[in-house]
């Protein structure tokens with residue numbers, strides 16, 4: 152079989168300086184050795200089961216579904232992972248790979264703080280140092296996660312440039328990594344960045360879809376008509392989508408954040424409004440300002456605030472295997488409140504985007520139809536922010 156070169160159609164690849172390319176080649180080689188190694192597979196399964204809390208359950212959202220009186224909505228409960236979101240899936244995988252390569256230190260960026268918390272957790276558990284780069288704006292907005300990372304022993308680097316958010320944090324983390332390639336390993340927080348990261352992070356997240364597909368078949372006796380996931384960088388969505396890619400009858404729907412509206416700067420919907428371009432080492436759909444620079448982005452959910460998207464999503468969109476829809480801040484909040492009240496589940500604002508779209512779609516369907524939503528994380532981290540700005 153021909154070796155995968157990192158391109159999903161015209162998207163992906165690796166557009167980076169030579170020194171970094173040499174390191175990426177080493178990472179790819181190590182990953183390809185490791186991924187099929189029985190000891191590694193046994194170790195990751197052991198950690199998932201005894202530490203992370205996998206398999207995560209599948210919950211039928213009975214009250215929400217009957218209130219809407221359309222399709223049946225099922226939730227894949229990634230919020231029940233240790234640390235409260237799907238990101239621990241790739242954090243553990245990347246940290247194991249770092250250890251295998253003999254690295255001492257993990258460098259990571261974080262937006263909502265969820266990837267930082269996941270990496271700090273994996274580093275603590277596996278005995279690695281951890282340095283997390285975070286935009287100054289996000290540090291204020293996500294204070295509980297900042298405190299968590301500190302408790303877990305991570306060093307936080309506050310990034311004061313540009314919009315002081317996720318994109319700048321990625322730039323800062325890359326710079327730190329380039330200065331210490333020998334000892335450190337850069338753990339990217341989504342299916343983005345140069346090859347092999349989009350492939351690796353997707354593979355580590357594949358467990359979501361693998362479990363969910365078996366669970367929904369067991370409970371309902373059939374595959375869902377729709378699988379819906381929120382898309383920031385796209386890791387939780389790729390994780391669940393990849394198990395259904397060959398099931399042509401299953402519609403895959405990624406939900407992008409429309410934020411406050413459709414003007415540049417008001418949203419972070421890279422597939423819907425972006426142009427094909429290279430940013431941060433890979434080719435994908437990128438939101439740009441009139442000068443062609445990465446545009447400022449906004450979403451009520453910090454974890455979705457990124458002006459590009461994983462290249463495999465750009466590809467799935469281009470071949471129309473997946474469809475990418477929009478949910479704005481207001482619709483997200485309505486779903487956040489409603490899921491809390493009807494099901495006793497407080498969703499992350501990121502995940503509430505997928506719930507909001509599922510609610511809209513369910514109204515147009517019948518109880519014969521099944522919608523599977525990836526509930527990527529829990530909303531405890533968002534409660535203070537929602538209370539201060541919108542009221543509880």
Ligand SMILES: *Cc1c(COP(=O)(O)O)cnc(C)c1O
Nearest residue numbers: 265383384385386387454501528
């Ligand atoms: C980070 C995050 C996301 C967005 O990241 P993806 O890579 O698109 O999955 C979604 N939901 C939660 C809870 C997150 O923490």
